[in-house]
Amino acid sequence: MNLIKQTLKSLTQKERGVSLLFLIVFIFSGYQIFSGGELIKKSTQDTIYSEGMVGEIIHLSPIFTEFNEVDADISSLIFSGLVRYNAQTGEFEEDIATHTLSEDQLTYNFVLKNEILWQDGEPVSAEDLYYTYAEVIQSPDFNNPVLKSNFEGVEIELVNSREISFTLNSPNSFFFTALTVGILPQHILSEVPVAELDTHEFNRQPIGTGPYVVMSPYEFGPTGEMSVVLGKNDLYYGDETGLESIRFIAYPSYEDLISRRSEWNGSARIRTQQLEQLQDEDLVAYQYELPQYTALFLNTDSPNLDQNSERLGISKSIDRDEILLAIGSNVAIDTPLLQLDQGEWIHQYDVEEAQGSLFDAGWGLDEETGLRVNDDGEVFELRLVRRDFSGSNERQEEASLITASIIQSQLEEMGVSIVIESYGIDDLGQIIQNRDYDILLYGQSLGYNLDVFSYWHSSQASEDGLNLSNYQNAKADFLIEDIRASFDDLERDTSLEELAAIISEDVPALFLYTPSYYYLLDTKVTGFEFEKILRPLDRFSNIDSWILN
Numbered sequence: 001m002n003l004i005k006q007t008l009k010s011l012t013q014k015e016r017g018v019s020l021l022f023l024i025v026f027i028f029s030g031y032q033i034f035s036g037g038e039l040i041k042k043s044t045q046d047t048i049y050s051e052g053m054v055g056e057i058i059h060l061s062p063i064f065t066e067f068n069e070v071d072a073d074i075s076s077l078i079f080s081g082l083v084r085y086n087a088q089t090g091e092f093e094e095d096i097a098t099h100t101l102s103e104d105q106l107t108y109n110f111v112l113k114n115e116i117l118w119q120d121g122e123p124v125s126a127e128d129l130y131y132t133y134a135e136v137i138q139s140p141d142f143n144n145p146v147l148k149s150n151f152e153g154v155e156i157e158l159v160n161s162r163e164i165s166f167t168l169n170s171p172n173s174f175f176f177t178a179l180t181v182g183i184l185p186q187h188i189l190s191e192v193p194v195a196e197l198d199t200h201e202f203n204r205q206p207i208g209t210g211p212y213v214v215m216s217p218y219e220f221g222p223t224g225e226m227s228v229v230l231g232k233n234d235l236y237y238g239d240e241t242g243l244e245s246i247r248f249i250a251y252p253s254y255e256d257l258i259s260r261r262s263e264w265n266g267s268a269r270i271r272t273q274q275l276e277q278l279q280d281e282d283l284v285a286y287q288y289e290l291p292q293y294t295a296l297f298l299n300t301d302s303p304n305l306d307q308n309s310e311r312l313g314i315s316k317s318i319d320r321d322e323i324l325l326a327i328g329s330n331v332a333i334d335t336p337l338l339q340l341d342q343g344e345w346i347h348q349y350d351v352e353e354a355q356g357s358l359f360d361a362g363w364g365l366d367e368e369t370g371l372r373v374n375d376d377g378e379v380f381e382l383r384l385v386r387r388d389f390s391g392s393n394e395r396q397e398e399a400s401l402i403t404a405s406i407i408q409s410q411l412e413e414m415g416v417s418i419v420i421e422s423y424g425i426d427d428l429g430q431i432i433q434n435r436d437y438d439i440l441l442y443g444q445s446l447g448y449n450l451d452v453f454s455y456w457h458s459s460q461a462s463e464d465g466l467n468l469s470n471y472q473n474a475k476a477d478f479l480i481e482d483i484r485a486s487f488d489d490l491e492r493d494t495s496l497e498e499l500a501a502i503i504s505e506d507v508p509a510l511f512l513y514t515p516s517y518y519y520l521l522d523t524k525v526t527g528f529e530f531e532k533i534l535r536p537l538d539r540f541s542n543i544d545s546w547i548l549n
Helices: 002-009 013-046 062-067 069-078 126-137 145-150 194-199 254-259 272-277 308-317 320-327 351-360 394-413 425-434 474-485 489-506 536-540
Strands: 048-054 083-086 091-094 097-101 107-112 155-160 163-167 212-214 226-232 245-251 266-270 283-289 292-298 330-332 381-387 417-423 439-445 509-522
Touching (some): 048 069, 062 194, 069 226, 091 097, 308 351, 381 425, 394 417
Parallel strands (some): 381 417
Antiparallel strands (some): 212 226
16 A cells, blocks of 8 residues: 555656546456446346347338248337237237228228327327328339238228228128238338338338337348347337347358357247257247248149149159158148148149059150150150249258259159259249249248138239239139138138139149248246247237246
8 A cells, every 4th residue: 555655656646647547447347347247248138138030131111021031020029000910819809990890891990099109209190001001002113912912902091080991892801911011100201202112221220119119220240140129119009018128130041040049039930950959958949830831833824734634643743751851840731721621632642643644644655765755756844943042041942952853853753854943032033923934833921811812813813913823713713702702710611622622623733831830939038928820920929928037
């Protein structure tokens, strides 16, 4: 102590001030290191819940999330719609508005609930609803065919500042589920051209009405990951959540997700292969399947697939068990009508029946080449087109490539020559629009809307439609329309059974599998529960009850 006093006396007044400041900083730093620093670090980590994901964060605006499940997960906490899905009850229920349905089942009338505010404090009005549905989604410039098709032909009327109505051309029991889409703020976006909404800054830092608000635009990390932090919305109209903050981290690959396990508390879309690499006593695994499927869509307008016997021969040549064994973690299906039991398969793998069907179609087997040829000596050759996922989703790329290779091998054993072509998402979109393929290996997700109109009605067999097989059958059209119009479960189930039989007989596609996933959640998180997940984002259905201990 005497030494310190002597040292201080020898310094000038200015030097004493600098030394004193240095001493204070040193003592405070030491306090952090030895007594409080570790506590502060731990507290920061423990009070923010982190979700690990694989992919990219692109559009947080709710009107573009059909194209990216990472976006959909995050956006679902930022926005809310007229309707919400409750994964605890398996039912769709009112969200920001109450509703009535007219006696003729054509007009849905919605009245906003009181005190619904945007996250910037502005009140939500029916003008916001009209802007979202009529001025954006129904706009010719809106570039989301999936969402646009749900509101095609719907008359939307702004009744007053708190009320809006939707009038349909014919009854549609599935329409209510289409209203889960998040509402857009007119006061922020009304001056933005609809064609430019997908590139607007709003996608990076949006304003919604959901339980969480974006704290700052999403950003890239030093090793290629992307992240965004959401904070509790103090203006939220619903129940207060137990999680103060949520960090979403999107990694470039599953390898990155697995190797950086210490950074996250939960992760969805985990397959069996990844589950085996994530054996952690602090994680609980919840298994779920989604209403989506991967199929071989057979272009019924293709010269080599326009006969039913040709398509049946292709179907009977495919051994789905081999595909499932190779890619794992999937459930085989036999019909696109996912409401039905998938247990009784019609199109079983059968070599003899496959050979007979191909022979009946005029494709005999050339004993010298081992290839099937017709009377003119033309080889039975088909182009199989698939999406190239490399660079965006390596796990999906692996599954797609394995599936296509096995199908090629199995069909070539039957003498059918298969040429595989792989395309990125942009080029594939143009090929699909032109129906420039014989066979398309592709996945379709029904999500909340189990209506198959957009996928199998003959009116959708066009450049702008999603009928990827160009399938046309008048009786099938009648049943699809009848299923839409029915609000009676028994009547609808009867029509579904009839439709499934017709589609199976016509063989416009070979349905392969629906994926099975796991949701991993840290044991420190309590309050989580669900009964039926239709989309991965449904895991947040009761997030108001979650607590990070």
